Amino acid sequence: MDVLVMKSVFFVARLVVFWFFVLLFVVLLLANSPPLRYRDTASMFVLIIFLILMMVVTSAVTHLRRVRLIAGHLDDSTMGNRQRRQIEIPLEAGEAFDLLDAAIRELPRSEDVESARDSLQIRAKVQRPKAYGTNPFERLDPSLWFGHVRNQIFATVTPREGSGSVTLICEPEAGAWTDWFRVDDGTNLENAEAITRAVTRRIAEKRRQEQRRAAQTESEKERTVARLNLLHAQVEPHFLYNTLASAQYLTRTDPLQADHMLGHLIHYLRHSLPQRDDALSLLGDELERTRAYLEIMRLRMGPRLSLQIDVPDTLRAIAMPPMMLQTLVENAIKHGLEPKPGGGTVWILARRDGDTVAITVADDGRGFNDAAGGTGIGLKNVRERLRLIYGSEASLSVVSNAPEGVAATITIPLRNDSTDNAS
Missing domain, CATH: 3.30.310.220 (Fungal kinase associated-1 domain)
Incomplete structure (x- = not known):
């Protein structure tokens, strides 16, 4: 506190001293001028100097008080x-x-x-x-x-x-x-x-x-x-409900076929359950899952269903959303081949084009007459999942497969790790 008082006193004294010498210099100049060479002017000069110095002191004290109100303390940095x-x-x-x-x-x-x-x-x-x-x-x-x-x-x-x-x-x-x-x-x-x-x-x-x-x-x-x-x-x-229902029926009518169906179901689940729903899968794993699904469907449809796969080994390591390939295959069978009396073929193809991969599932089934042009819940889900995962970088197109049937193509961007593995 003593230091603070000393600094405040020095601050005020400094201003007073400098003003005093300036005023004294001015008075000396004026005192030597002819109009003011009278004795009675001395007291007037003293009074003026006193009033001015009092104003200097008042101004300095006001400054210090206001600085203390603003900063909450006084020191060399705040007083200046x-x-x-x-x-x-x-x-x-x-x-x-x-x-x-x-x-x-x-x-x-x-x-x-x-x-x-x-x-x-x-x-x-x-x-x-x-x-x-x-x-x-x-x-x-x-x-x-x-x-x-x-x-x-x-x-x-x-x-x-x-x-x-x-x-x-x-x-x-x-x-x-x-x-x-x-x-x-x-x-x-x-x-x-x-x-x-x-x-x-x-x-x-x-x-x-x-x-x-x-x-x-x-x-x-x-x-x-x-x-x-x-x-x-x-x-x-x-799909799981239908498969279990079919297996339950076959256990009474054809136990060997039921055993085959449950074996394919176990293989299907082995490629399904470890994946998180929000994680990407690999095209190779999705093919294994889809094969297991198609084997189960073959047990249900018999010779009415055949399969052809054309996927280069270099593309089997690319990343893609899980269950999407099976959804397209399931859609082809449900809307294209099952309603067709003689059944037909499902083709699965994959091709790389620059930084994208196109995966196509085609069939020679009933075509758009029963497929409803891709307006079913399965294809809607595929489009929504592509949008959520890739934004505008991915797409799904559904076109007619001449001379009959439907071809659905998913186009997805290559991930960095997928690009390295596929190159």
Whole structure:
């Protein structure tokens, strides 16, 4: 506390001493002038000097009190008219500059703002407010004799690795020598603190927005996974129910066929259950799963169903959504071959075209007459799953397979790991 009092007394005394010597010099000049060479002028000069010095003391004390109200304490950094701040902004230099520029422009009474984005510099003038309104003794206040000057701001952003370091200077629009004669009533301290608060607030708001976006993205991801799980669940169960029902019937009529069917079902499940619903599978695994499915269907349809597969070994390692290939095969059998008296053939083909792979399931069944042009739940689910996983990068096309039947083609982008394995 003693140190604080000493610093305050020294601050006031410094202003008084400099004003005293200036006023003494002026009085000596005037005292030697012919019109004022009278004894009675001495007391008048003493009175004027006393009043002016009292105004200096009053102005200095007011400045110290206001600075303490603003900063909450007094020290060398807060008492001065010129304020310097070093602010670290955890943003890229360009973003830091834009944030700082907006904070300065929104400062009350800011004007003549000059922004140089290439050099990352900002200059601005700020009208200095009258902290305590109009003073009836303003003409006697020596701090106002040089005019009610403005304050000015100079800020630079220094690029760092992934951040920007801001050097902020707030000072009077006057030379440093004026600090020996006048005070700024804490207005530059106010400006420096206000800009620092604005920068901190904007950074916090930016972080909150990023957190909200991250939370929203995570929520959307969870909803997407849930929708994929639902779509997957809509495809898989009814096949399992039908197969188990067929196996139950065969155990009474043809136990050997029932044993074969259950064996293929176990093989099918071995390629199905380990996969997570939101994970991608491999084309080779999907072919194994589909073969097991077709073997089960052969037991049900007999010689009415035949299969041809043309998939290069280099493409068996590409990533694709699980159950999608079987959905197309199941759709071909259900809508194309089962309604056809003589049955038919299912073809499975895969071809690479640049950074995409086209997987086609074709049949020579009843065609669009009974297939409804791909409007069934199976094909709708395939399209929805492609959209959720790949966006606009994947597609499903369903066309007529001349001379009869339907061809459904899935086009998907190659993943990085799939590209390496397939090349």
